[in-house]
Amino acid sequence: MRHSFAKRITLLLVLFTGFSVVAQTDVKTGLLGQYFKNMTLTGPPALKRVDAQINFDWGEGAPAEGFPADQFSVRWSGQVQAPATGKFKLIFETDDGVRVWLNGKLVVEDWTDRAPTESIAEVVLEDGKRYDIIIEYFENGGGASAKFLWSGPSTLKQPVPSFRLTPKELAPPPELDVTKLPADTRGLVGHYFKGRNFAGKPALRIDPEIAFDWGMGDPGMRGLGPDDFCVRWTGQVKADKTGTHTFFTETDDGVRLWVNGTKLVDQWVDQGTTEFKGEINLEAGKTYDLVMEYYENNGDAVAKLFWSVGGAEKKIIPAAALSPREIGDKGQKR
Numbered sequence: 001m002r003h004s005f006a007k008r009i010t011l012l013l014v015l016f017t018g019f020s021v022v023a024q025t026d027v028k029t030g031l032l033g034q035y036f037k038n039m040t041l042t043g044p045p046a047l048k049r050v051d052a053q054i055n056f057d058w059g060e061g062a063p064a065e066g067f068p069a070d071q072f073s074v075r076w077s078g079q080v081q082a083p084a085t086g087k088f089k090l091i092f093e094t095d096d097g098v099r100v101w102l103n104g105k106l107v108v109e110d111w112t113d114r115a116p117t118e119s120i121a122e123v124v125l126e127d128g129k130r131y132d133i134i135i136e137y138f139e140n141g142g143g144a145s146a147k148f149l150w151s152g153p154s155t156l157k158q159p160v161p162s163f164r165l166t167p168k169e170l171a172p173p174p175e176l177d178v179t180k181l182p183a184d185t186r187g188l189v190g191h192y193f194k195g196r197n198f199a200g201k202p203a204l205r206i207d208p209e210i211a212f213d214w215g216m217g218d219p220g221m222r223g224l225g226p227d228d229f230c231v232r233w234t235g236q237v238k239a240d241k242t243g244t245h246t247f248f249t250e251t252d253d254g255v256r257l258w259v260n261g262t263k264l265v266d267q268w269v270d271q272g273t274t275e276f277k278g279e280i281n282l283e284a285g286k287t288y289d290l291v292m293e294y295y296e297n298n299g300d301a302v303a304k305l306f307w308s309v310g311g312a313e314k315k316i317i318p319a320a321a322l323s324p325r326e327i328g329d330k331g332q333k334r
């Protein structure tokens with residue numbers, strides 16, 4: 001009896017010790033690194049590991065044994081914990097390109113070949129709070145480096161320390177599928193294009209309202225910088241009164257607006273923030289197709305859409321009156 005009891009204790013101890021060892025190795029700090037042998041983060045990663053810090057200067061070398069020195073990409077993911085409350089600079093010094101999401105929002109997008117260069121996201125963080133972070137990186141040829149640094153309140157510029165990082169598998173937000181939106185989704189589909197000609201594949205998102213003042217900044221979409229982009233918003237607008245509806249655009253730079261296929265505004269020119277308007281009769285309870293096209297050349301960028309019903313004060317068209325819908329390029333009567 002006694003013998004078997006002792007045995008049981010030993011077994012328990014072994015189990016317990018074994019468990020605590022496992023638990024300890026599980027509590028890693030750093031970010032999960034998924035390494036791909038291509039520049040597009042395509043397919044299953046060829047290597048997964050936890051990197052204690054993102055502070056790499058691989059020079060002409062490879063990021064791991066058996067890995068190519070050129071034409072690879074990495075996705076680091078996990079959480080970053082703020083050491084204080086206030087404005088931080090998250091600094092990504094990379095050769096070549098980088099893009100970063102913080103809590104699902106794209107905060108850096110510099111997906112180009114380049115010598116080591118800093119891309120900076122200025123964010124406000126709260127002391128002790130953990131933020132989901134995804135850093136995507138690619139190396140084409142030549143030197144390769146990837147560093148994640150920060151500076152902020154009582155934080156000198158330095159690589160983000162390992163103990164502020166927790167590895168976690170995270171994927172970037174999926175591309176929007178407009179056909180699979182919940183029926184009660186409000187707002188318009190924003191199609192964001194690089195350049196000013198609606199060419200190529202746009203990045204999509206639902207914009208509850210068109211009430212943007214991006215200033216000298218970018219619209220926060222994958223692939224777009226602060227200049228030289230265009231947007232097509234499409235959906236339907238519901239009238240809750242019968243009568244004259246005046247639609248007002250306020251944009252920097254160009255704009256076109258159609259409601260129910262009627263062109264109300266057509267000012268496709270470079271301009272500082274300027275208001276234009278057009279009128280149309282709508283019937284209470286009915287929905288009408290709405291398309292607004294916009295482009296930003298350079299400098300400041302502003303895009304707003306208001307309405308005024310029956311001579312009342314103009315206001316931003318609220319999300320409640322808008323529903324997202326794909327409307328093709330046809331029938332807009334340019």
Ligand SMILES: [Ca+2]
Nearest residue numbers: 095141142143
């Ligand atoms: Ca390079």
Ligand SMILES: [Ca+2]
Nearest residue numbers: 252298299300
């Ligand atoms: Ca402008």
Ligand SMILES: [Ca+2]
Nearest residue numbers: 226227298299
């Ligand atoms: Ca601009």
